[in-house]
Structure formats: C-alpha cells, structure tokens
Amino acid sequence: MTAPLFEKVALIGIGLIGSSIAINIRDRGLAREVAVATRREATLRRAEELRLGTSFHLDPAEAVRDADLVILCLPVGSCGAAAAAIAPHLKPGAIVSDVGSVKGAVVDQMRPHLPAHVHFVPGHPIAGTEQSGPDAGFLELFENRWTILTPLPDTDEAATERLRALWLATGAMVEVMTPEHHDLVLAIVSHVPHLIAYNIVGTAADLETVTQSEVIKFSASGFRDFTRIAASDPTMWRDIFLTNRDAVLEMLARFSEDLASLQRAIRWGDGDALFDLFTRTRAIRRSIVQAGQDTEEANFGRLKPRRDPWNEGAPGE
Amino acid sequence: MTAPLFEKVALIGIGLIGSSIAINIRDRGLAREVAVATRREATLRRAEELRLGTSFHLDPAEAVRDADLVILCLPVGSCGAAAAAIAPHLKPGAIVSDVGSVKGAVVDQMRPHLPAHVHFVPGHPIAGTEQSGPDAGFLELFENRWTILTPLPDTDEAATERLRALWLATGAMVEVMTPEHHDLVLAIVSHVPHLIAYNIVGTAADLETVTQSEVIKFSASGFRDFTRIAASDPTMWRDIFLTNRDAVLEMLARFSEDLASLQRAIRWGDGDALFDLFTRTRAIRRSIVQAGQDTEEANFGRLKPRRDPWNEGAPGE
Numbered sequence: 001m002t003a004p005l006f007e008k009v010a011l012i013g014i015g016l017i018g019s020s021i022a023i024n025i026r027d028r029g030l031a032r033e034v035a036v037a038t039r040r041e042a043t044l045r046r047a048e049e050l051r052l053g054t055s056f057h058l059d060p061a062e063a064v065r066d067a068d069l070v071i072l073c074l075p076v077g078s079c080g081a082a083a084a085a086i087a088p089h090l091k092p093g094a095i096v097s098d099v100g101s102v103k104g105a106v107v108d109q110m111r112p113h114l115p116a117h118v119h120f121v122p123g124h125p126i127a128g129t130e131q132s133g134p135d136a137g138f139l140e141l142f143e144n145r146w147t148i149l150t151p152l153p154d155t156d157e158a159a160t161e162r163l164r165a166l167w168l169a170t171g172a173m174v175e176v177m178t179p180e181h182h183d184l185v186l187a188i189v190s191h192v193p194h195l196i197a198y199n200i201v202g203t204a205a206d207l208e209t210v211t212q213s214e215v216i217k218f219s220a221s222g223f224r225d226f227t228r229i230a231a232s233d234p235t236m237w238r239d240i241f242l243t244n245r246d247a248v249l250e251m252l253a254r255f256s257e258d259l260a261s262l263q264r265a266i267r268w269g270d271g272d273a274l275f276d277l278f279t280r281t282r283a284i285r286r287s288i289v290q291a292g293q294d295t296e297e298a299n300f301g302r303l304k305p306r307r308d309p310w311n312e313g314a315p316g317e
Numbered sequence: 318m319t320a321p322l323f324e325k326v327a328l329i330g331i332g333l334i335g336s337s338i339a340i341n342i343r344d345r346g347l348a349r350e351v352a353v354a355t356r357r358e359a360t361l362r363r364a365e366e367l368r369l370g371t372s373f374h375l376d377p378a379e380a381v382r383d384a385d386l387v388i389l390c391l392p393v394g395s396c397g398a399a400a401a402a403i404a405p406h407l408k409p410g411a412i413v414s415d416v417g418s419v420k421g422a423v424v425d426q427m428r429p430h431l432p433a434h435v436h437f438v439p440g441h442p443i444a445g446t447e448q449s450g451p452d453a454g455f456l457e458l459f460e461n462r463w464t465i466l467t468p469l470p471d472t473d474e475a476a477t478e479r480l481r482a483l484w485l486a487t488g489a490m491v492e493v494m495t496p497e498h499h500d501l502v503l504a505i506v507s508h509v510p511h512l513i514a515y516n517i518v519g520t521a522a523d524l525e526t527v528t529q530s531e532v533i534k535f536s537a538s539g540f541r542d543f544t545r546i547a548a549s550d551p552t553m554w555r556d557i558f559l560t561n562r563d564a565v566l567e568m569l570a571r572f573s574e575d576l577a578s579l580q581r582a583i584r585w586g587d588g589d590a591l592f593d594l595f596t597r598t599r600a601i602r603r604s605i606v607q608a609g610q611d612t613e614e615a616n617f618g619r620l621k622p623r624r625d626p627w628n629e630g631a632p633g634e
Contacts, residue, residue: 101538126538129615130602136615145537175534185527188520190538195579196513197539201598203505203568203575210502216604217492220462221418221443221507222514224611225542231602234595241583241591251520252580256573258520262512263569266558274558278551281518285447285548287533294541298446298453300617 005166008033010067012060012082014047015233016128017099018073019137022052024170027139037063047134061089069166071123072098072110077239080109092117095159099125101186101236103150103179105243111152119159122150122179124186125172132233143171144292150179187247191240192255195248197229198237322483325350327384329377329399331364332550333445334416335390336454339369341487344456354380364451378406386483388440389415389427394556397426409434412476416442418503418553420467420496422560428469436476439467439496441503442489449550460488461609467496504564508557509572512565514546515554 009031011018018036025031036053037060038044048056057063064070064086072079079098090096096118100106103122114120127145129136147167151160164174177185204215204223215223241248265273289296326348328335335353342348353370354377355361365373374380381387381403389396396415407413413435417423420439431437444462446453464484468477481491494502521532521540532540558565582590606613 126535128538131615146534148535185531185535186538188524188527189532189535189540193517193539193543196517196576197542198595198598199576199579200510200513200572201601202594203572205597205601206575207505207568207571210505212601212604214502215506216601216608216610217463218443218465218502218506219605219610221445221503222510222546223506224605225514225546226510227598227602227605228611228617229539229542230595230598232595234592234599237595238588238591242586242588245583245586248583249580251524252576252583254524255517255520256576258523259513259516259569259573262516263566266562266565266569269559269562271555271559274555275551277519278515278547278549278554280522281515281544281547282551284518284522284529284533285544287529288536288541288544291533293533293536294544295619298448300545300619302612302617 004029004031005162005169006031006068008035008067008069010035010037010060010063010070011053011073012037012063012070012086013073013078014038014043014052014134015073016132016136016141017125018071019047019050019052019134020127020139020141021071021073021099021137021170022047023137023139024142026051028169030166030169031069035063035065035067043134050134052134052137060086064089064091064094066091067094069095069097069163072096072100074098074100075233075236075239076100076102076106076243077235079106080113083110083113087113087115090115090118093119095119095121095163097121097123097163099123101190101240102244103148103182107150107152107179119156120152121155121160121163123163123167124148124150124182125167126190127172128232130228130231132236140171142167145172147172147174148182149174149176150182151176152179183244183247184251187244187251191244191248192251194229194232194237195241195252196255197226200226201230321346321348322479322486323348323385325352325384325386327352327354327377327380327387328370328390329354329380329387329403330390330395331355331360331369331451332390333449333453333458334442335388336364336367336369336451337444337456337458338388338390338416338454338487339364340454340456341459343368345486347483347486348386352380352382352384360451367451369451369454377403381406381408381411383408384411386412386414386480389413389417391415391417392550392553392556393417393419393423393560394552396423397430400427400430404430404432407432407435410436412436412438412480414438414440414480416440418507418557419561420465420499424467424469424496436473437469438472438477438480440480440484441465441467441499442484443507444489445549447545447548449553457488459484462489464489464491465499466491466493467499468493469496500561500564501568504561504568508561508565509568511546511549511554512558512569513572514543517543518547
C-alpha cells in the first residue's frame, strides 16, 4: 500500500456507487479518513455496520468539513440542493465531484452554489448493477470500466489529475470529455436502452391477450434480459430522463425512425434488409467482448437457475 | 437409467437445439439410435466428432427411415421443404415434431406434406443462448425451462404424451397450447424484444455524433445487454420475423404506442409517470427471479471481465 491520495474524503450518499467507492478507499488505503453522510438514519446505521467510513453524519455540511475531496453520490436531481447545503462548509482548495449519469444538468445545478475557492470536477463511473443501497457495493465494481471526467474550461488541471489518480486506483480507466458530449454518448449507450427496456416490460405487463404469468414463465426467450435493466433504481432513472431530456429525445427519435423502417421490412417481407442488420449487429457484440467490456460466455455465463418452487411435480427431481 | 423412450430418433438439423437434444438422448439413454442429418458436410463431420448420434446423413430422407420420432431442428423457413423431402420415407405411426420459434407458419408449411399415417406434434423449447452450431449444445439447456407443444385438434393424444415424456426427461417443463396463442405469447416475450435489441444496436452503430468506439467502450452502462441478444443467429431470426409477421406487428404497435407516451412524459417533465412505470417493472423482475427463470445475482452473475488488451497502460496491472 502506498501513501494515501487524500487526507479526508467525504461521500454524500452511500448507495451502490458511494459504498463501492468507500470500499475501494478502505481496502486500498486511498485516504486516511472517510466521512459518510446520508439523510436516512437507517441507511447511515447500515453504512456504519458495514464499516464504510471513519465518521458518519446525517448532516452533509458536517461531513464535508476539512475534506480534501467531496463526492456527491446521489441521484442527479438531488445534486443542486446538496451543493447548496455543503457550499458554505467546503475547505478552500477542496475538490468537489459527483457520480451522476448526466453531466450538463449537474453542472448547471451545482456550479452556481460552489465557492470560487474549490475545484469542481464532475465525474461519472460507467459501472453499476441493477441493485442499490449500501449493501450493493463491492470492491471490483469499477475494475476495467471507464470513468468519465468532465472538468469545465476553468477547472484547475492539477485537481482533475488528483481525481483521475483516485479512479485509476480503483481499477478504472479514465477518459476526459465535455459535459455535452458525455450526455450524448450516455443517451445512446445507456439512457435510451434503459427507456426501451422499461417500456417493453410495461407493454408486456399490460396486454390482455397474454397473461402476466405467461410473460414470466416464458421470459427465458429474451424478455428476462430486459427485466434486469428495468429493475434499476426508479428515482435515479426518473431524474436521468428529466435532466438529459434533449439528448434522450434526440436519440429516441433516431431509434424510432430505425424501428419504423424495420417494421416496414417485416410488413413487406424484406428478408434481406433484416438479414443484413442482424449480421451487422453480431459484429458489434464481438467488438465489445474483444474490448473486455463483457464476458464471452453464453448467456453472460449466467448461474444455473434455481428450481421453480411452484412446480413441485417438476421433472427430474 | 430406465428403458429408452424411443427406438430410433432422427434429428434433422444439428445446431444449438439439435445438438442439445442429441446430448440429452445420449447421456440420459432416451433412445437406442439417433440418426443425425444436416446439409453441410463440415457440420455433419463435426456432429460425428462430437458423437451426437449413432448414424450420420447428408440426406434427411435416409435419416428418417424406421425412426419412431423425427424432430426438425431447423430455422422456421426451412421446415416446409424438409417436410416435403422426408414425407415419403416416414414410418407409419412415427411422431413428427420440430423446435421452431413460430408455430402457425410451421404448421401451415409442414402439414400439407405429411402423410396421414404419422402423428404431427409441433413443439418449441423456450431455451437458447446467443450461440449456434453443433458445438453450442449442452446437456442442461432445457433444464427448468418450458417447452411448448402445439398439437392440432386431430392429433393423437398418445403421441403428444410420448413427446412430452421426452421433453420432461431433459429436465424441461411442458405446456400445451394452440399454435395461434403460442405465436402471440412469443411475439411479446421473445420476438419484439429481439427486434428492439437488433434495432438499438443498429441505431448506435449509425450515429455521426457518437463514434462506434465510444459505443463499445462505454457499453457496460446498459447497451452491452442488448448486444448479446442482437448476436443471435441471423437466418433463424429473419425467418421468425417473416413467418410471425402479424403477431409481431401487433405487439410492436403496442410497444410503439407505449414508447410514444413515455417520450411525451419526458418532453413535458412528467416525473410521476416515469417513476410509476419504473416501480411497476421492478416487481416483474422479482417475479421472474422468484419463478426460477433467471438468476438473482447482480448483472446476471456475469463472470469478471477480461482486461482490455488495447489498454496496455491500464491501471492496476
């Protein structure tokens, strides 16, 4: 273990991302002190039981005192109010960051509150699972995943480099881009995919001709993949769609245009158009596996399913 | 091991499903003889190397001779021609089945060719991976998954029961329904999900504002889940959309209608509508895990990613 990168880090919010950062700092010795703040008392107690920090606070203003680095690990929609609450208590020279999935809106909401004597470096680790809360965090979450930093034109470069060092230490790779470009990229690789996953699950649940129990029983034919994504945290995702509206609507328009063209190919029996697309998409899957961003195991290497307890007379038992 | 269920089974086609059936018959002793037929010589040789049968044929007519059970394990679009080719050589009293993902069209295409002295019981195991070919098969593929049988009104019940016994012996659960209902159910749980996965991957690949390399790098944020499904066999899926056109278009219309309403909620900032849907969909995920149709592990219990060889200076190495 080398010398810690920071004396004191404050984590405001301790869900999946916050707790994974906390575990990294603790297990890799990246800071001497970690102050954890969260609004809900039960969550704070759980964070303490899990030893996710060295001090625990209901009031974020208290947590950020003397911190060299403050990371807001909150749904995007809560970042403005949190910035306002901590602003008067920030140490001069402190780095302030976040982990939100939208960057333009976070900059707009936080920046007006932050004093000139701190360094604001917004960030976004492209990592996660469908689970949430302080128990969901784990050490390897960021390993071999990208973290995007979106410093502003006037951000001190040394501050960006210090934050980059922290992310690199978690096993992440780091890329720097503008908030605007980040929001476009994430709209297509994350936000629209989540939206259509939520949507197909909703559509399936509302049919009259196919029962919900049939949808569940036969879900291994494709549907179940979408339900994992559609089980993501509702508050976090509501905020993402409300705050990255323009980029999401732009990408959604492209998606719908392409879908209409596929629909037409099906209606008119244009098998070649279908075959061409289905061949092209296969190559992209290969590139993702090649780039180490997904496993090559069939079905993601899914663990064997448990037996269905509702089918007691099931075969083979 | 009990007495075999059949004397001789003929498998026409030896891809993922055919080879998984072959392995089940061999390892569980479900038949004395298994004749494997496939059109491509290289595939036939590979099937022989893998010991997937007891005899191997390029001509399906030869394979079905004296078989008590013939299963077409082919893309839906090839079933009609295959039925015509084998029809004159079928043994009286033989059971003829298939594993196609569409049932109405398979019945329409096969039935006219089949002689009155055989029993036609169309079938569809709701199981698979994104991989194809004789090497993709494995013993556990059907375990705890549903197989749907769609006998016709005049099908002999005893034939349906004998086929059910074979599927039960592979570890599958069996449900019987009409071909029409099967096609509606599969349109929503499988065909439309595949279509929108293919579509989003195509949309992302065609953007000018976001590069393909960015799409691949940041795919762990949701996109990669869709690429697995969009890597499924192009021929098989072209045939599915061409042959289950009406049900797919019907379900697709519902999907698009719902998506338009979500789009409107985003445009007008209706956070409550988004939050309500995102909460409802979470419950469906829970039901699927509860029913044993998916793992409860985060990220499907994905295996750890390999390191990206293109990032040699990557952190943590």
